Amino acid sequence: MSPMTPARVTGTPGRTRVLVVGGGITGLAAAHRLRERLGPDAEIIVAEQSMRLGGKIRTVDFAGRPVETGAESLLAARPEAIGLARAVGLGDAIVHPANLKPALSIGGRLVDFPAGHMMGIPGDPADVAALADAKERPDNGLPILEPGADMSVGALVRERLGDEVLDRLVAPMLAGVYAGDVDRLSVRAVMPQLAAALERHARLTEAVAEIKRPTPVAPPAGVASDASPQTGAASPHLNPTPAASDPAPRDGAASPRLQGAKPVFATIDGGLNRLVTATSAAARAEIRLGMTVRELRQTPYGWEAIAGPVPDPIKITADALVIAVPASPAAELLRAVEPQAAAALSGVAYASVALAAFAFDRLELPERSGFLTPASDGKTVKAATFASQKWPHLGRRRQIVRVSMGRLGEEALLQYDDATLAKTALRELGEHLGQRLPDPVEQRIDRWGGALPQYTPGHLTRVAAAREALGDHRRIAIAGAAVDGVGIAACVASGRSAAEAIADQILADSR
Numbered sequence: 001m002s003p004m005t006p007a008r009v010t011g012t013p014g015r016t017r018v019l020v021v022g023g024g025i026t027g028l029a030a031a032h033r034l035r036e037r038l039g040p041d042a043e044i045i046v047a048e049q050s051m052r053l054g055g056k057i058r059t060v061d062f063a064g065r066p067v068e069t070g071a072e073s074l075l076a077a078r079p080e081a082i083g084l085a086r087a088v089g090l091g092d093a094i095v096h097p098a099n100l101k102p103a104l105s106i107g108g109r110l111v112d113f114p115a116g117h118m119m120g121i122p123g124d125p126a127d128v129a130a131l132a133d134a135k136e137r138p139d140n141g142l143p144i145l146e147p148g149a150d151m152s153v154g155a156l157v158r159e160r161l162g163d164e165v166l167d168r169l170v171a172p173m174l175a176g177v178y179a180g181d182v183d184r185l186s187v188r189a190v191m192p193q194l195a196a197a198l199e200r201h202a203r204l205t206e207a208v209a210e211i212k213r214p215t216p217v218a219p220p221a222g223v224a225s226d227a228s229p230q231t232g233a234a235s236p237h238l239n240p241t242p243a244a245s246d247p248a249p250r251d252g253a254a255s256p257r258l259q260g261a262k263p264v265f266a267t268i269d270g271g272l273n274r275l276v277t278a279t280s281a282a283a284r285a286e287i288r289l290g291m292t293v294r295e296l297r298q299t300p301y302g303w304e305a306i307a308g309p310v311p312d313p314i315k316i317t318a319d320a321l322v323i324a325v326p327a328s329p330a331a332e333l334l335r336a337v338e339p340q341a342a343a344a345l346s347g348v349a350y351a352s353v354a355l356a357a358f359a360f361d362r363l364e365l366p367e368r369s370g371f372l373t374p375a376s377d378g379k380t381v382k383a384a385t386f387a388s389q390k391w392p393h394l395g396r397r398r399q400i401v402r403v404s405m406g407r408l409g410e411e412a413l414l415q416y417d418d419a420t421l422a423k424t425a426l427r428e429l430g431e432h433l434g435q436r437l438p439d440p441v442e443q444r445i446d447r448w449g450g451a452l453p454q455y456t457p458g459h460l461t462r463v464a465a466a467r468e469a470l471g472d473h474r475r476i477a478i479a480g481a482a483v484d485g486v487g488i489a490a491c492v493a494s495g496r497s498a499a500e501a502i503a504d505q506i507l508a509d510s511r
């Protein structure tokens with residue numbers, strides 16, 4: 001079908017039609033699950049504003065290799081993303097990172113990221129003594145969090161373990177996933193397992209130690225995700241195997257020790273675009289590219305969406321809707337439908353990042369997967385991934401390095417031209433590595449404006465309230481990184497769960 005088919009969408013009478021708004025991995029996972037639940041006759045339409053599917057997933061040919069310009073890894077410790085890859089026929093293409101240790105760049109030196117921590121918070125202050133003064137402040141004997149309460153990660157760690165642990169360990173870890181401000185990130189949303197433990201512990205280190213302690217019985221398959229959609233973010237930069245100390249967010253993931261040698265992270269040989277394409281194909285959905293959905297109306301029979309170009313809009317009627325777009329367009333769409341849900345979504349801020357990729361013909365890199373940097377070092381580069389070392393399937397014929405720049409509040413960075421960003425990235429990369437770098441044989445800059453949602457304290461409560469308000473309307477569901485977690489695995493879980501809710505209602509009504 002032509003991406004911009006101008007004809008009105010009229011549909012086939014009697015056939016159930018579901019409109020999925022947003023062709024990122026959330027929308028595609030929802031479409032795929034809807035197909036499984038509703039069968040071959042259902043009409044599933046995916047309306048995507050841009051001219052390609054995938055959203056924050058985009059693989060390009062770079063220096064002759066399939067290199068990711070956005071998300072690069074799947075959390076394999078929870079089942080959803082890997083499960084989807086297998087379900088759409090990519091089981092044989094799942095590959096894992098090399099067993100290389102990640103590093104922290106401190107004072108111009110790359111040092112090992114300490115073991116035994118959760119997102120940089122140590123279970124034992126002694127583990128991080130070489131890097132930060134982590135003596136825990138005296139406690140008052142009361143649990144740190146009251147049931148259901150929330151606070152920022154920054155306030156929690158600074159109060160209990162001090163500035164150095166926050167700045168050198170926790171902030172770089174969280175910057176790797178959210179590019180966020182630790183003082184604005186919700187503990188309950190970004191580390192739900194820790195939040196639950198804080199309801200039982202008066203000491204932060206004890207709560208972390210409890211979570212890191214191996215439990216005698218391995219959880220059954222499917223439980224490894226902690227059933228929490230908020231987890232599942234994979235650091236775009238450092239995804240070591242469990243044998244290495246693991247700075248990537250694994251909150252909610254089963255302890256690596258429970259999984260034997262099973263790696264925590266994975267990707268798809270040939271690029272994550274393959275997951276996008278294969279999911280779309282398996283969903284057998286009608287894909288409409290260049291189709292911005294601008295307005296939603298509830299009708300006595302279902303929903304009406306106004307989409308397409310403003311001068312020549314088209315009307316799409318549907319029995320049900322899955323909204324799988326970022327917070328701001330989602331809020332816009334919901335404003336006339338359910339203002340309370342719209343208000344909850346419009347409060348979600350987003351951070352922007354720029355990624356530089358370099359290919360070098362000859363470059364000796366440390367045997368690591370990459371490094372993170374503390375924000376306080378005043379540099380633009382916040383992390384680097386030695387992609388060709390980290391991912392053996394890329395091969396080392398050329399060294400490919402991805403450098404990430406930009407944290408929340410540094411949006412102006414994206415305004416610099418490509419040459420300036422590449423020059424800055426290259427200069428700082430050389431400083432972190434302590435060597436003058438050769439000229440790259442290929443380079444590219446990718447800007448991701450407003451790409452990473454920031455879950456501030458109370459996020460989960462606001463999302464729950466939005467969903468409750470939407471519950472008054474039939475056959476509409478919200479899903480995706482705006483609400484349920486930034487990681488691809490979390491997005492797949494979110495899309496699938498929206499599809500389940502919609503399919504349950506449709507099937508119940510048809511009985």
Ligand SMILES: Cc1cc2nc3c(=O)[nH]c(=O)nc-3n(C[C@H](O)[C@H](O)[C@H](O)COP(=O)(O)OP(=O)(O)OC[C@H]3O[C@@H](n4cnc5c(N)ncnc54)[C@H](O)[C@@H]3O)c2cc1C
Nearest residue numbers: 022024025026049055056071072073236293480481487488
């Ligand atoms: C640089 C970067 C690196 C990352 N690295 C990782 C990683 O290594 N591992 C990991 O697990 N996660 C990573 N993430 C996070 C992850 O990629 C995203 O959170 C996830 O892909 C979001 O999927 P989504 O479908 O919810 O949203 P999106 O990917 O944002 O898709 C939403 C889609 O909706 C479309 N849209 C918006 N408005 C409308 C409208 N009105 N009508 C129709 N369509 C509309 C958009 O064009 C877009 O295609 C990374 C993110 C970034 C930015």
